[in-house]
Amino acid sequence: MATKFLSPGRRGTSRGVSGRDREERRLAFRMTAPSLVLMALVAAVPIGYALWLSLNQYSVRTAGLSRFVGLDNYVAALTGTHWWAAFGQTFLFAGLSVSLELVLGTAMALLLNLAFKGRALLRTVVLLPYAVVTVVSAITWETMFQPNLGLVTNVLSTLGLPGGDVVWLGEHGYAMAVIVLADVWKTTPFAALIILAGLQVISAETYEAAELDGASKWQAFLYVTLPLLRPAIVLAAIFRTMDALRVFDLPFVLTRGANGTESMSMLAYTELRENRLVGEGSALSILTFLTVMVVSVVYIRFAGGNIREVAKEEQ
Amino acid sequence: MTLEKEANQAKEPLVDLIRPSSPSQEDTTAASVLSARKSATGSASRRRTRITAAAAAAMAAGLLLTACGGGAATQGTEAPAADPASAANATGSLNVCGGKDASGIYKGTVEAFTKANGKVTAKYTEIGATTDEARTQAVQRLEGKSSECDIFVTDVIWTSEFASQGWILDQTELVEASKDRFIPSTVETAKYEDKYWASPFFTNAGLVYYQKDKVAKPETWQQLYAEAAGAEGDSFVYQGKQYEGLTVNFLEMLYSAGGEVLDENGEVKIDSPETREVLDFMVQGLKDGAADRAVLTYNEDPARLAYESGNFGYQRNWPHVYRLLNATPLAGTFGVAPLPAWEGGKASGVLGGWNLAISAHSANQAGAVAFIDFATTPDWQKHVAMDFSQAPVNEAAYADPEVLAKMPFATELLASVKGAKPRPISPVYPQISQAIYKNVYAVLSGTATTENAVKTMAEELTAAKASF
Known part of the structure; x- marks a missing residue:
């Protein structure tokens, strides 16, 4: 995995396009055409279709009856309470889980980067939680946090710690904590792997230089490792945030959306699949899609600026 | 995706991140990068227009698709009905679809029917592990006009929805002909707008x-x-x-x-x-x-x-x-x-429980009628209680000595079933x-x-x- 994000050179100023350029561009277009068509088929068409569905209402009472309603479905979603509740809850989940995953992932990557016996094995083993199907891990967490019978609640009460008599998945706040925990457990290894790749391209010479200048270990981490690691951390953050904002399986299995854990995707699913409100559900899906897109663009803009600064400093 | 690409063009740093490349790799990356570097801002904006045009074309394709697929309304037509007399000549194979068979009643009934009938071969297909999942799966098949399932085992609360959508056959004649077999409240669960759309199979009460x-x-x-x-x-x-x-x-x-x-x-x-x-x-x-x-x-x-x-x-x-x-x-x-x-x-x-509905797209409606007739006979209803610990829809079964031996709480259960009211009936x-x-x-x-x-x-x- 490449970990340096350098800008691909400065773009030329406005200038006439030469014939050779034009020909080259045509060739480029011809060469990319098959993949563009494929993309249009697998991505643009379904999204366009969903967009069309979201502008209509489909009767749940009479088969085949529909009417065009323009932006009514969006207006209804944005003026109601359900969408905004799900919106806030999803961002709370994403914020908590992604920050924890980045901190723990960095720590894990630093450990895995040390030279020790069995490192290759450990690097593989660490990835195991990421290989478990989310629904399966969610059911396992549900069982562990069950009152009376669950492992976690039993251990907590045996040790006399607080939380043993809490109905974790039936309580506001606690339920969100379990969902965040389940997500952190599963995807921290993924973040660690990306950050580890970033660590490995930092040359030993940089550290030697820092040492010669009298930097302590902590200073070397703070002023050498972290800045050079930033692109990798940003990449991990983007991947994880986009995933977290689309979360569905964890709340669906653990709480069914109760206790302030209903996510944007869950809300769309309920409208679409359970209530067969195709237009309303599609509008919610498009809103979710737009939210995730806006967040990634903002992220990349913000992070991109940083990366350019880093690149300038390096020069 | 298209929108994302558009955003890509709009802001330079985005390209940096999505296509992370070291300076040495840069020279060999795809033609698009080359042209991006060489081209003037003017051409970049032209490219943006082209992408917008592509998005518009995709949208248009989407619209066309819907126009072909969705539009045709079928309201106002009389729903097709099941014919009670057809059962006598039933042959062929029959597929019964429903949720998880936790008590074994679905497979058990299908096997007993195949044995007793001799001409129709029935099998049971599990289409979902939970009730919600089974409904989603059934709805998917019905919306797609699939003929895979002849009979759907339906939760009592699905009747209105399935009937209003024209997904299942009108069973009014069938139910009227065998009405004396059923506890009245159980038949009510199969009713929507004065017609019966399913036959009660077994009931349920807390x-x-x-x-x-x-x-x-x-x-x-x-x-x-x-x-x-x-x-x-x-x-x-x-x-x-x-x-x-x-x-x-x-x-x-x-x-x-x-x-x-x-x-x-x-x-x-x-x-x-x-x-x-x-x-x-x-x-x-x-x-x-x-x-x-x-x-x-x-x-x-x-x-x-x-x-x-x-x-x-x-x-x-x-x-x-x-x-x-x-x-x-x-x-x-x-x-x-x-x-x-x-x-x-x-x-x-x-009132809970499960009914048998015939898919409007079934290729063996006669076989389905024969199966329903078998499953609701007073004799098989005794087995529903004795073999699978489920609540029969036939009142006499609760007082049967054989049933009482296996299900000592049958009297209490009957009291619960008779006292139970349906959940709101609505599509x-x-x-x-x-x-x-x-x-x-x-x-x-x-x-x-x-x-x-x-x-x-x-x-x-x-x-x-x-x-x-």
Whole structure:
């Protein structure tokens, strides 16, 4: 995995396009055409279709009856309470889980980067939680946090710690904590792997230089490792945030959306699949899609600026 | 994706991140990067236009697709009906589809039918592990006009939806011809707009299981809660998770307290003193320990497993739990009672159960009619109870000595079934149920006051009823 994000050179100023350029561009277009068509088929068409569905209402009472309603479905979603509740809850989940995953992932990557016996094995083993199907891990967490019978609640009460008599998945706040925990457990290894790749391209010479200048270990981490690691951390953050904002399986299995854990995707699913409100559900899906897109663009803009600064400093 | 690409073009740094490349690799990357570097800003904006045009084309394609697929309305036509006489000449193969076969009744019935009929070969296909999943799968097949399934085993609450969508055959003639086989309330669950759309297969009603050594048989809900709060280890478990089961548990109390969701004319009646009384009663029960707070996470199985630990006095659950409890150390220590009455009111309940509906796209309707005829015979209904511990739809079966030997609580069960009322009948039932269980849950978990929840419930029910 490449970990340096350098800008691909400065773009030329406005200038006439030469014939050779034009020909080259045509060739480029011809060469990319098959993949563009494929993309249009697998991505643009379904999204366009969903967009069309979201502008209509489909009767749940009479088969085949529909009417065009323009932006009514969006207006209804944005003026109601359900969408905004799900919106806030999803961002709370994403914020908590992604920050924890980045901190723990960095720590894990630093450990895995040390030279020790069995490192290759450990690097593989660490990835195991990421290989478990989310629904399966969610059911396992549900069982562990069950009152009376669950492992976690039993251990907590045996040790006399607080939380043993809490109905974790039936309580506001606690339920969100379990969902965040389940997500952190599963995807921290993924973040660690990306950050580890970033660590490995930092040359030993940089550290030697820092040492010669009298930097302590902590200073070397703070002023050498972290800045050079930033692109990798940003990449991990983007991947994880986009995933977290689309979360569905964890709340669906653990709480069914109760206790302030209903996510944007869950809300769309309920409208679409359970209530067969195709237009309303599609509008919610498009809103979710737009939210995730806006967040990634903002992220990349913000992070991109940083990366350019880093690149300038390096020069 | 297209939009993302557009954003890509708009902002330079985005390209940097999506296509992370070292300076040396840059020279060999795709032609697009080359041209991006060489081209002028003017051409970049032209490219943007082209992408927008591509997006517009894709949209147009999407519109075309919908125009071809969705439009044709089929309302106003008379639904096709099943012909009772066709069963005699039935041959071929028959596919019965439904949820998980936990009690073995579906496979058992299919096998017995194949053996008894001789000409039709039936098999059972499991299309979902949970009730919700089975519904989603059935709806998918029906919307796609699939002929894979001839018969769908349908939950009693699906009838209106399936019938209104024209997904299943009108079974009015079939049901009328064998009406004397069924307990009247069970046939009502197959009714939508004065026609019958399915035949009852087996029914279901809530029961209270109680530890005879610790607590008394419940006569009223008030007495049950008082006893349950009396001592540690006597408390009550029910299904209080945010899902359909909570709607059932709540309605059982509401009905016995004299409340209702919709009246005969379909008007919303939830905003009533009875609703408030029941909600406050349930909340108080969680506060004083009559009901374990863990019920907020329980559906049927966790409630049963918790009760099996022996740390509880009462459990509300379905009849099939009897067989499972008898296989634990609790065997012989528990009693089975019909749902209690509300103090000063009467005992009531909510009717569950499963019906047999014929898919409108079935290629073997005659075989389906023959299967339904077999499954609802008084003789096979005895097996429903004896072999699978499910509640028959035929009243005589409950008094049969053979059945009583295997199902000693048959009398209590019949009382529960006969006292049970159906859930609101509507093609938008899923929305109605959500309005109920989400708001009841909010009160139980302490995130909403009774007053606010009742108001919201009424609003959401009215909105659901008004759906297009």
